[in-house]
Amino acid sequence: MAWAKQGHEAAFRELVRRYERPIFSLLYRMVHDRALAEDLAQETFIKVLNAIGTYNPQFKFSSWIFKIANNAAIDHLRKRELETLSLDGSPHATTPDEMSATAPQLGDRGETPLQELEARELGGAIEHAIARLRPEYRTCILLRHVEGHSYEEIARILDLPLGTVKTYIHRARNELRGYLEDRRE
């Protein structure tokens, strides 16, 4: 980090290499679109590296970069009114028919190689279950159990009270178990 703060190009590259998969994975699971996730990941790294001089080493670097990535995803989802890309369909849908009509059909599309890849990567039971979570639950569960952040770090990343983070994670795990058991029965 010290080398990166001094502007060493090799250190910049190393940071991107080290975090490209975790950051891209989080964004991909948030937006369910490879190309969009890559754009948001690029935006995240460019923001981080261009502002590296302002980085406060009192906080973990990973907390800082995940905070910027999460904000990028949330801003995008709000701007485009995609919100959750929930498998239950549009958040504005009020009837089962509307929900069904607006729900993304993972695994059933296959029109392009990229869509086929996305369906393959995100088509498993656990990925489907994660995709059904509210975005705030999804971020929390991914940061906790995929990235291994502590509750305190997640609270800092998401600017949420610690108690809220704990509640979100417990609820998310309950929902995931429910979705997975429904599919397996």
Next chain:
Amino acid sequence: MTDPTLLHLTADETELWALGLLPATRDAHLAQCAECRRVAERERKLIRELAQLTRFAPEFGFVERVMAKVKIPTPSGPHFRPHTNS
């Protein structure tokens, strides 16, 4: 004071057990409580499944695409250093 081996595990403790971090005094409760054991096993299975999720990679050349757009600081101020293959 209540014997800690008699109290059911909280959600936090169930997670600690799934991660192998539950103190022995509370661990003893699991040996005698089928309900807590069942809940804890389900929790551990889910947490393991999440921990094993794929770390997806962006398209090849991602690092270069980022580096081409980053301002590299120099003593005279930041500048763009376009990527070269050399």
